[in-house]
Amino acid sequence: MSDNSLGFTRSEYESSLAYGSGGVGDFFALMKPRVMSLVVFTALVGLVVAPGTLHPVIAIAALICIAVGAGASGALNMWYDADIDAIMQRTAARPVPRGRVSADEALTFGTVLAAGSVITMGMLVNWVSAALLALTIGFYLFIYTMWLKRRTPQNIVIGGAAGALPPIIGWAAVTGTVGLESIVLFLIIFIWTPPHFWALALYRTRDYERAGIPMLPVTAGPDTTRSHILFYSLVLAPTGLAPVFIDMGGIAYAVLATVLGVAFVALALRVYTRRKGREAEKAAKKLFSFSILYLLLLFAVLLVEHVLGGLTVTGA
Amino acid sequence: MQLSEAQKKRRRSRSIAIAWALAAMAALFFVVTMVRLGANVMNRPF
Numbered sequence: 001m002s003d004n005s006l007g008f009t010r011s012e013y014e015s016s017l018a019y020g021s022g023g024v025g026d027f028f029a030l031m032k033p034r035v036m037s038l039v040v041f042t043a044l045v046g047l048v049v050a051p052g053t054l055h056p057v058i059a060i061a062a063l064i065c066i067a068v069g070a071g072a073s074g075a076l077n078m079w080y081d082a083d084i085d086a087i088m089q090r091t092a093a094r095p096v097p098r099g100r101v102s103a104d105e106a107l108t109f110g111t112v113l114a115a116g117s118v119i120t121m122g123m124l125v126n127w128v129s130a131a132l133l134a135l136t137i138g139f140y141l142f143i144y145t146m147w148l149k150r151r152t153p154q155n156i157v158i159g160g161a162a163g164a165l166p167p168i169i170g171w172a173a174v175t176g177t178v179g180l181e182s183i184v185l186f187l188i189i190f191i192w193t194p195p196h197f198w199a200l201a202l203y204r205t206r207d208y209e210r211a212g213i214p215m216l217p218v219t220a221g222p223d224t225t226r227s228h229i230l231f232y233s234l235v236l237a238p239t240g241l242a243p244v245f246i247d248m249g250g251i252a253y254a255v256l257a258t259v260l261g262v263a264f265v266a267l268a269l270r271v272y273t274r275r276k277g278r279e280a281e282k283a284a285k286k287l288f289s290f291s292i293l294y295l296l297l298l299f300a301v302l303l304v305e306h307v308l309g310g311l312t313v314t315g316a
Numbered sequence: 317m318q319l320s321e322a323q324k325k326r327r328r329s330r331s332i333a334i335a336w337a338l339a340a341m342a343a344l345f346f347v348v349t350m351v352r353l354g355a356n357v358m359n360r361p362f
Contacts, residue, residue: 021322021326024333055351057347057348057351120341
């Protein structure tokens, strides 16, 4: 018997539940590579803007540990959320609900990667950054995935802290401490997270509803969500400028952060005003896509400014 | 439990990937040790 939508036979699927039949690609997918790339990028920025020097080899080791730690978080999230992932259209093709990787395998894979990345970070870089990496993985799994996600519409507001920590880890890899500048980077991502995910939730509301996840559009309705998106966007725009006032961002950063901040608010306003039909969906999709670009460009210009202004990652 | 040919092939590719990951980790630890010790790597009693 063949399953047309999934492309493998029923007997293959059933045996995979007991043993798992995933290839390397399936285990790679468990690590949420797209999320991982954003995590590594923001950590790299934290590492480069930090004062002091770090040997390139140790910097690379730190980034590998952060990447693997992020991958561990993804795998553990997919292990725990397999039941709701199977219901949601956006996540139904993930390796566990598809039966390519068994839940036990995902749990083992995630646990080994989490422990390995934290211990390696501690041994090769420093134990402050290792502790922060452990905190990030633990926060994402226990606080966000297991506790908040299925209980409160504030899930991604509080849970967003996990995604905002990588620049602090990067900073700590160089300095061995947590500095004000790294907290500013944390705040930018932390405030950016709610409008980013709520824009997605606006056009995926039915998905979340079916899975019983109390995302804001499900519990409070789309109009309240639009107000919240606009509020967070209005807070995000000036927060994005904060690096300028602590001498972390230069003129290029100031100009770009202003332009991008205004564009973010404009798109949030469009989401706020267009409330019906295809136009509303288009506005939410546009804000979601732009929000990724916003964060990417903001951090990219910081990176470029610091690299051009004198390499902080230098040979010992 | 009898594994199909496709499952055996995927298991082999997983084993190879694990081997590569372990080799990369050993290389990483070796290189970082060299970086940390620098010239002192030769400074040991014989």
